[in-house]
Amino acid sequence: xxxxxxxxxxxxxxxxxxxxxxxxxxxxxxxxxxxxxxxxxxxxxxxxxxxxxxxxxxxxxxxxxxxxxxxxxxxxxxxxxxxxxxxxxxxxxxxxxxxxxxxxxxxxxxxxxxxxxxxxxxxxxxxxxxxxxxxxxxxxxxxxxxxxxxxxxxxxxxxxxxxxxxxxxxxxxxxxxxxxxxxxxxxxxxxxxxxxxxxxxxxxxxxxxxxxxxxxxxxxxxxxxxxxxxxxxxxxxxxxxxxxxxxxxxxxxxxxxxxxxxxxxxxxxxxxxxxxxxxxxxxxxxxxxxxxxxxxxxxxxxxxxxxxxxxxxxxxxxxxxxxxxxxxxxxxxxxxxxxxxxxxxxxxxxxxxxxxxxxxxxxxxxxxxxxxxxxxxxxxxxxxxxxxxxxxxxxxxxxxxxxxxxxxxxxxxxxxxxxxxxxxxxxxxxxxxxxxxxxxxxxxxxxxxxxxxxxxxxxxxxxxxxxxxxxxxxxxxxxxxxxxxxxxxxxxxxxxxxxxxxxxxxxxxxxxxxxxxxxxxxxxxxxxxxxxxxxxxxxxxxxxxxxxxxxxxxxxxxxxxxxxxxxxxxxxxxxxxxxxxxxxxxxxxxxxxxxxxxxxxxxxxxxxxxxxxxxxxxxxxxxxxxxxxxxxxxxxxxxxxxxxxxxxxx
Numbered sequence: 252x253x254x255x256x257x258x259x260x261x262x263x264x265x266x267x268x269x270x271x272x273x274x275x276x277x278x279x280x281x282x283x284x285x286x287x288x289x290x291x292x293x294x295x296x297x298x299x300x301x302x303x304x305x306x307x308x309x310x311x312x313x314x315x316x317x318x319x320x321x322x323x324x325x326x327x328x329x330x331x332x333x334x335x336x337x338x339x340x341x342x343x344x345x346x347x348x349x350x351x352x353x354x355x356x357x358x359x360x361x362x363x364x365x366x367x368x369x370x371x372x373x374x375x376x377x378x379x380x381x382x383x384x385x386x387x388x389x390x391x392x393x394x395x396x397x398x399x400x401x402x403x404x405x406x407x408x409x410x411x412x413x414x415x416x417x418x419x420x421x422x423x424x425x426x427x428x429x430x431x432x433x434x435x436x437x438x439x440x441x442x443x444x445x446x447x448x449x450x451x452x453x454x455x456x457x458x459x460x461x462x463x464x465x466x467x468x469x470x471x472x473x474x475x476x477x478x479x480x481x482x483x484x485x486x487x488x489x490x491x492x493x494x495x496x497x498x499x500x501x502x503x504x505x506x507x508x509x510x511x512x513x514x515x516x517x518x519x520x521x522x523x524x525x526x527x528x529x530x531x532x533x534x535x536x537x538x539x540x541x542x543x544x545x546x547x548x549x550x551x552x553x554x555x556x557x558x559x560x561x562x563x564x565x566x567x568x569x570x571x572x573x574x575x576x577x578x579x580x581x582x583x584x585x586x587x588x589x590x591x592x593x594x595x596x597x598x599x600x601x602x603x604x605x606x607x608x609x610x611x612x613x614x615x616x617x618x619x620x621x622x623x624x625x626x627x628x629x630x631x632x633x634x635x636x637x638x639x640x641x642x643x644x645x646x647x648x649x650x651x652x653x654x655x656x657x658x659x660x661x662x663x664x665x666x667x668x669x670x671x672x673x674x675x676x677x678x679x680x681x682x683x684x685x686x687x688x689x690x691x692x693x694x695x696x697x698x699x700x701x702x703x704x705x706x707x708x709x710x711x712x713x714x715x716x717x718x719x720x721x722x723x724x725x726x727x728x729x730x731x732x733x734x735x736x737x738x739x740x741x742x743x744x745x746x747x748x749x750x751x752x753x754x755x756x757x758x759x760x761x762x763x764x765x766x767x768x769x770x771x772x773x774x775x776x777x778x779x780x781x782x783x784x785x786x787x788x789x790x791x792x793x794x795x796x797x798x799x800x801x802x803x804x805x806x807x808x809x810x811x812x813x814x815x816x817x818x819x820x821x822x823x824x825x826x827x828x829x830x831x832x833x834x835x836x837x838x839x840x841x842x843x844x845x846x847x848x849x850x851x852x853x854x855x856x857x858x859x860x861x862x863x864x865x866x867x868x869x870x871x872x873x874x875x876x877x878x879x880x881x882x883x884x885x886x887x888x889x890x891x892x893x894x895x896x897x898x899x900x901x
Contacts (some may be wrong), residue, residue: 252292252299252574253502255495256351258320258817259328260338261307266357268328268482269304272492277900280562282578283672284526286497286662288314288649290536290576292562295492301561303577309868310655311339312823313605313638316471317523317588318511320603321576324499326491327355329374331479336373340813341869343377344840350508352472352500355382357479358715360395371477375841377813380475383438386490387431389424390480394442396481398487399424401432401859402461409486439464442473443502448757454832462497463660469498499764499865502574506540509590511600517592519550521599522579522699525587527670533635536561538576541647545570551589556581556678569630606652606811607873609859610660614667615642617674625650628671632663639663643775644680645717656828656863681894682853685805685879686756688763688797691716697771707778709785710733710771711743716760721878722752728767735782741766742779746786755799757895765790772775801887801895802879804852809845811837812870818866827854827861853890 256840257265266289267626273279273293283289287306303314303322303671317323318466325346329339346353354397356649357370364589389397389406401602406424407415414669420428436456440447468474478494480487506720524536537550547554548570559578560568569606571577579585588603589596613630620859629641629650640653654660660677666675682889692715700707728735735743747765754760767786808829817834824831837843850858862870882890 252301252323252572252576253323253499253577254301254574255301255499256305256315256325258302258305258315258318258331258341258342258346259307259454260335262483263307263328265304265307265328266306267357268326268356268488268894269302271482271485271488273300273302275489275492279479282562282564284524284534285528286314286524286526286535287311288318288504288587289436290522290561291698292560292576296319298496298498309341310343310638310657310659313507313603313636313655314524315342316345316349316603316605318601319345319351319636320504320588321349321521321523321601323502323505324352324354324495325442326495327353328358329370331360331362331364331370333366333369333373336370336376337813338867339374339637339664340377340842343374345602347379347841348839350472352469352498353380353471353475353778354491354494354498355475356487357477358481358482358750360388361481361484361486361767368478372392373647376718377840378475380473381389381438381840383435383465383474383476384431385435385476385478386487387424389421400490401428401435401585402465403458404428404432407490408425408665409481409484409744411530412485412606415486416491427880432520436461438474439468442468442471443534443764466498470500470504471803473534483583499626502540502670509540509600513590513592513597518590519593520544520591520826522585522587522589522591522596523550525585527631527635527666532581533583533631535579535587536576536633537579537580539571539573542568542573544577550579551585551591552594553582553584555579555601556772586639591742594881603637606655606871607640608640608655608659609855609862610654610656611680611855612652612654612660612677613647613680614650614652614677616650616847617676621673622677624671624673625675628673631671632666645683645742646681656674656859656868675691675833676780679856681891683803683896684740684758684890685761685804686718686754686758686799686895687761687802687879687881688715688796689800692793693768694786694796695795696791696792698785698788706773706776707784708773708776709739709778709781711767711785711789713786713789713793714766714768715790715797716764716766717797718764720762720880722764724748724761724767727766730767730769734772735767736772736777739772739777739782740767740781743770743786745819749783750787750790750794755757756801756891758801760794760799761802763794764795774846801882803882803890804853805849805877805880806849806852806874807877808850808855808858808870808874810848811840812846812862812866813842813852816866816870817846820846820848823858823861824848824850827851827856829858833888852876867871 279293303318399406399832404418834846
């Protein structure tokens with residue numbers, strides 16, 4: 252079986268394209284997972300094929316990356332509008348990183364909105380591989396009525412819902428065909444010395460030889476051929492399928508491509524997608540790269556459960572052939588995306604790592620029963636969805652999830668509800684604020700309690716000072732003459748640390764130096780507990796006198812965006828009270844920039860929203876905590892009332 256992924260932006264007609272390719276000869280077998288990926292198995296010219304159709308939303312890019320991991324080749328399906336070429340940038344980036352041979356299919360050519368040449372030039376901005384146009388359109392007025400293949404130089408007229416008819420190339424298209432063919436031959440000759448010589452000697456290379464050369468060049472992943480048509484009218488579909496059949500590499504090439512992190516001979520299979528279904532549990536989709544896999548066979552360090560055909564869900568009784576895609580049931584040991592040997596599962600290559608999730612939400616369980624189930628359920632879901640991160644909120648310990656965006660979050664909540672019967676609502680996480688002091692304060696605090704029998708007594712004199720930014724909490728002592736015995740000093744420090752947990756503004760206190768300067772003790776009534784209490788209450792009193800200041804987190808963000816959007820980033824960051832640090836070309840992706848900035852931690856949600864709308868959903872950022880800085884005035888009062896002492900008072 253040969254496997255191909257169809258990927259690209261939303262609304263480009265990927266699902267229609269897969270349906271038409273699969274229906275060229277006979278009836279396809281199709282299955283879909285709850286996350287929007289669908290898998291279609293079909294036959295063409297006595298060969299078995301599997302097409303993986305991945306969702307077009309940018310939030311689902313991880314599904315496309317995982318599908319590329321098991322694909323012999325891929326089809327990037329795009330719109331015929333030059334201005335929309337940027338929407339294909341994340342997909343071109345993923346395809347190039349994966350090393351998967353690719354064909355571009357410009358779909359919906361029945362509604363042309365720009366010149367083909369302009370579409371290709373706009374796409375080339377984001378591709379290190381040369382894009383080689385393999386057909387030219389035949390037009391009647393504004394309508395495209397057929398195409399001419401630049402290798403065979405045969406012309407075809409489209410027929411609605413039927414195979415195209417072979418025609419004579421119209422006279423008005425001859426010159427354009429010659430020009431485009433010369434350009435294509437020049438591009439191909441860069442990868443073939445014989446062809447280069449033929450062109451220099453002004454000899455016309457034979458079509459058969461050209462097909463062989465272009466097939467080799469695609470298998471070696473040197474160029475990206477560009478074809479076009481209209482899937483909804485079945486135009487150009489047969490030509491695309493034939494190109495795939497003759498030019499895409501065989502299934503054996505995938506093993507060599509993946510053999511970086513695993514010895515090629517040991518590689519048995521690759522898992523690339525998993526989902527949970529009510530009453531079924533976890534299903535893992537796997538592509539076999541060696542013969543002999545069957546129920547009970549060793550894979551990934553344990554034995555396989557029951558197997559099903561991926562296309563129609565029929566049970567598989569025997570073993571599967573290399574190249575086949577199958578569904579493994581009750582094989583919970585298999586990770587969602589991994590390279591699998593008989594004895595181990597190995598992390599997939601780095602290029603499959605999803606973009607950093609930008610949307611953070613606290614999930615609030617609807618009932619006590621849901622609360623006990625939630626964390627175990629989220630852990631299960633994170634296993635099958637590498638674009639999801641599960642953590643705990645600082646302070647509350649509530650379930651904090653990081654999703655790729657609103658659509659991803661909606662799908663997650665739907666799965667929780669429908670598959671696991673766990674109902675949740677959501678809220679934004681509380682921003683992590685701190686407080687510090689702006690002036691020194693000296694206090695004397697005496698803790699005394701008499702309650703029949705042994706009492707409690709401790710007397711401490713403390714000097715509390717602001718520390719330098721980022722220095723944290725420090726403790727020292729300058730006690731003379733044993734006024735506080737050595738064995739009680741650690742208890743005073745422990746009490747002081749406890750006082751730092753919540754300051755007068757209602758937040759954790761940072762960057763404070765506490766020095767124990769003097770004190771008194773009682774030979775009977777003093778104890779660790781008494782000195783700990785005195786230390787805590789004394790520091791609390793000092794903090795309330797030392798002019799507390801609110802501190803907001805400042806986060807360093809790296810924003811990844813196509814270069815066309817870089818100009819708008821300065822305004823966007825400034826509008827969020829951020830500081831621009833500069834930007835560089837992204838070394839790993841042609842046509843992309845990395846834009847760096849410092850922004851207040853409280854605006855990350857807004858940054859994610861603004862970035863999505865400013866970049867048509869393409870831009871994403873990663874973040875690291877940088878430092879805390881003081882915040883004053885109305886803004887500080889609002890935060891204290893919402894999240895600090897003001898909120899607790901209400």
